[in-house]
Amino acid sequence: MIWGNRNEQELKRHFEEIAYQYMDILYGTALKMTKDPVEAEDLVQDTYLRAYRFFNKFEEGTNFKAWIFKILTNTFINKYRKKAKQPHQVDFDKVEFLYADDQKENSPDNVRNLDNDIYQKLFDDKINDALDKLSDEFRMVVLLCDVHGFAYKEISEIASIPIGTVMSRLSRGRKQLQGLLLEYAEQEGFIKKRSSN
Amino acid sequence: MSQKESSIPSEKITAYVDNELVEVERDEIEARIGNDPKLKEICEAQKQVKKLVKECVLLEKAPVHLRARIRRSLDQAQIVPGFLNLISDIFRYHAVKGLATTCTILVLVALPWFPAENLTPSSDDVIAVKLQVIEGKLICVDCEQLHSEHINSVKHSDFHRAGLKTSDGTIWQFLDYGKGSELIHDFSRLNATMHVEGKLINGDHTLNVQSYQKI
Numbered sequence: 001m002i003w004g005n006r007n008e009q010e011l012k013r014h015f016e017e018i019a020y021q022y023m024d025i026l027y028g029t030a031l032k033m034t035k036d037p038v039e040a041e042d043l044v045q046d047t048y049l050r051a052y053r054f055f056n057k058f059e060e061g062t063n064f065k066a067w068i069f070k071i072l073t074n075t076f077i078n079k080y081r082k083k084a085k086q087p088h089q090v091d092f093d094k095v096e097f098l099y100a101d102d103q104k105e106n107s108p109d110n111v112r113n114l115d116n117d118i119y120q121k122l123f124d125d126k127i128n129d130a131l132d133k134l135s136d137e138f139r140m141v142v143l144l145c146d147v148h149g150f151a152y153k154e155i156s157e158i159a160s161i162p163i164g165t166v167m168s169r170l171s172r173g174r175k176q177l178q179g180l181l182l183e184y185a186e187q188e189g190f191i192k193k194r195s196s197n
Numbered sequence: 198m199s200q201k202e203s204s205i206p207s208e209k210i211t212a213y214v215d216n217e218l219v220e221v222e223r224d225e226i227e228a229r230i231g232n233d234p235k236l237k238e239i240c241e242a243q244k245q246v247k248k249l250v251k252e253c254v255l256l257e258k259a260p261v262h263l264r265a266r267i268r269r270s271l272d273q274a275q276i277v278p279g280f281l282n283l284i285s286d287i288f289r290y291h292a293v294k295g296l297a298t299t300c301t302i303l304v305l306v307a308l309p310w311f312p313a314e315n316l317t318p319s320s321d322d323v324i325a326v327k328l329q330v331i332e333g334k335l336i337c338v339d340c341e342q343l344h345s346e347h348i349n350s351v352k353h354s355d356f357h358r359a360g361l362k363t364s365d366g367t368i369w370q371f372l373d374y375g376k377g378s379e380l381i382h383d384f385s386r387l388n389a390t391m392h393v394e395g396k397l398i399n400g401d402h403t404l405n406v407q408s409y410q411k412i
Contacts, residue, residue, distance in 0.1 A: 011276060
């Protein structure tokens with residue numbers, strides 16, 4: 001518990017000292033989740049308000065960043081998700097080819113498809129576009145893991161899902177991203193278009 | 198590439214890329230990577246995607262007015278002590294859930310004050326459709342549920358809670374009362390085939406057991 005001998009004013013000051021440093025990353029994440037600047041602001045404001053009201057539940061010395069991200073995620077799921085725009089769903093058939101049968105995986109075309117240099121030629125906005133096209137669940141764990149660097153256990157607590165689900169969503173999310181990036185690479189002409197079969 | 202080499206679950210590869218595997222499993226994957234160029238390639242591709250997301254995903258900075266807006270809202274807010282904080286928050290976002298939660302809490306608080314005999318169902322409490330005789334195998338309800346969800350590695354507890362599984366796979370639970378309590382808590386009968394006679398409760402695959410017999 002964080003109350004100690006502090007009065008409410010001191011507690012508010014203490015909260016602001018700890019919490020405000022995360023405003024940019026919370027807003028950036030909220031924007032990625034809601035895809036709407038106005039809703040992202042509302043989400044961050046609600047997150048801070050809830051965090052402040054529950055501040056007596058926060059145990060000093062534990063991970064405040066993970067704690068406030070949990071509040072952000074819960075608030076998003078409870079309040080905003082229903083009215084959030086449905087993201088474009090990736091056609092899974094198009095990306096599954098990467099993990100298809102052994103024979104296909106070993107074909108020279110697919111080996112070339114996985115060349116790291118191709119990705120480096122893609123522009124940042126294409127990568128951001130690809131991330132935006134993931135479903136909410138996948139995008140959330142990819143952001144928490146790859147952008148914010150949370151460990152699986154922390155993501156599990158933040159998103160209130162089992163660690164196995166974290167792994168599964170990350171795995172599938174990255175597969176979809178990989179497929180989308182390859183599509184972009186094809187469109188930009190960095191790699192030869194795949195044959196239709 | 199052998200079948201064995203290609204059978205690493207993609208979740209495990211992901212955990213390897215994120216350095217989340219225990220040492221033994223990490224060493225195992227690394228040994229396989231040494232002999233399997235395709236697996237190496239899959240790992241490298243995932244590492245590359247992870248790296249790109251880390252480096253290229255742009256998180257926009259919060260607008261300058263947001264901090265002032267949040268500060269204003271905090272000025273009007275108060276830290277409410279624990280229980281009230283929770284209830285008020287539930288009401289704020291989910292009025293119906295909040296009401297249900299409050300009622301549940303009140304019932305739970307009030308329950309211990311009632312004499313024990315009030316908690317045992319009388320024949321009037323049970324909405325009995327008819328007396329049924331059901332044949333099946335006595336199983337642990339929790340073990341069966343974990344098994345059906347393929348969570349075999351999770352041990353639910355050292356205690357079991359018996360129910361009856363019929364040949365069509367339906368699982369019947371027993372009211373923890375009278376003869377039903379005998380069946381639920383006596384693990385020595387687990388896996389035995391039984392005839393159980395009882396009254397249906399609310400059509401919810403729950404029986405108020407009147408009698409039972411091992412076949």
